[in-house]
Amino acid sequence: MRHLPRTLYGQLLLTLLTSVLLANVIGIGLVLTDRERLTRTLRAEYVAQHLADMINLLDETAAANRPKLASALSSPSAQVLLDHPWVERNSGWPEASKLCQLIRTDLNFPYRMQVLSFREDTPDAVEDLLRPFLAPGQHVFTPGKQFWVQALPSKLGEGEAEFKIQMATVQVRLRDGMVATFRIGQIASAVETPWRVTAWLLLVALVVAAVSAWAVRRLTRPLAVFSQAATGLAANLDQPPLPETGTQEVVNSTRAFNRMQKELQRYLQTRSQMLAGVSHDLRLPITRIRLRLEQLGESPARQAIERDLEEMDQLIGDTLAYLRMGQRSESCVLLNVDAMLEGVIEDVEALGAEVVYRSEPVKPLCARPQALRRCIANLLENARRYGSGPIEVRLREREGRLEIQVRDHGPGIAEKDLDRVFEPYVRLEDSRARHTGGSGLGLAIARAIAREHHGDIQLFNHPMGGLCAEMGFPVERSKCVPLNTI
Structure with missing residues (x-):
């Protein structure tokens, strides 16, 4: 606590800046959280819509032409398989039903459908998960078909091979009984620093800090002047009156201070007049006594009276000198x-x-x-x-x-x-x-x-x-x- 500013300006400015920085940090956290949530929602909606379009197209195509269509629909990020049997398995993904609902929104028919898996993991772990669906010697990520996987390290940086993949495995039974298996994979969004959002919030913080510093200085400046004037009042009672500017509270305090200064000046002027009168009234009798002593002869009594008069004169002089302190x-x-x-x-x-x-x-x-x-x-x-x-x-x-x-x-x-x-x-x-x-x-x-x-x-x-x-x-x-x- 001893390192905190002791002035009113410093404490107000520190409070405002701390509040602004804290609000911006919380704001950045909320923005990033909402951004990640929105990204996941859009990605899930895109996957669901893409799967629904492929399911509708396969169901409307004749069974003899479906293998060619499945091959045409397959891409580096999506595989369509028609030779896998229906697998009775409970999905390990707690939100599998939500993905099913998103897919059913765009389906033309209420097909029987199940989501076998939906997880985010490394390519090797995803391939191990899908091993039951692969033919002998077949891989999920091959150099020929999954070229985007090989290109990924150049995006993330050399030496960073542990990227994340969002992989969904969905099975649908078409109206004629054929089972279509879809494996949809996407690279998870890399964790990037949101420089634009961060820079914007920092800019807002700097602007607010600058405006706060100006406003606090403008509000506390009259108080600083007031403090300096109060400190210098004892050294100079004749200093010019303070300007009555600032907030209403500061104006009222300044007006009261100026009134007090005028009253003190009036008091000192009255005291000066009294001192002049006292000096005259006290020294005049002493002078008369000395004149009368001159008419007396030398004696011990006269010498004692003269010593007393000198002491009285010195006492009066010292008292008046002390009372005149401050009158320069x-x-x-x-x-x-x-x-x-x-x-x-x-x-x-x-x-x-x-x-x-x-x-x-x-x-x-x-x-x-x-x-x-x-x-x-x-x-x-x-x-x-x-x-x-x-x-x-x-x-x-x-x-x-x-x-x-x-x-x-x-x-x-x-x-x-x-x-x-x-x-x-x-x-x-x-x-x-x-x-x-x-x-x-x-x-x-x-x-x-x-x-x-x-x-x-x-x-x-x-x-x-x-x-x-x-x-x-x-x-x-x-x-x-x-x-x-x-």
């Missing part, structure tokens, strides 16, 4: 990640951190510089604040993905918290450093930025100690365009 005002450019990392590392080293940087040649990344810089800076700041010893930064490219690793030498974090630390306002100070940390939004903002660039961030405890943050971004892009159009 920065365009994408081809970015030299190596140079950008060196600049971020210099800023961290200015704060007293020791950084060991190792890089490999990588392709330029299509990204928003300021956003990506903030993402990496948040990771380095976490490593500086909670780790110990040098911070190891590594840049490399593997299988079409650009990878950036940031490792500290701190105590690490519990396995159960590796994903939880990406949630907003989550801080694990009890399991890491004892001093006060940041706002709890650094990792959440970093992951949001990475995912906007079609990448992600994963945390894991390094086997040699410390916590390792690994970022991965796809770098295979035909051209650098804004990510909200990809």
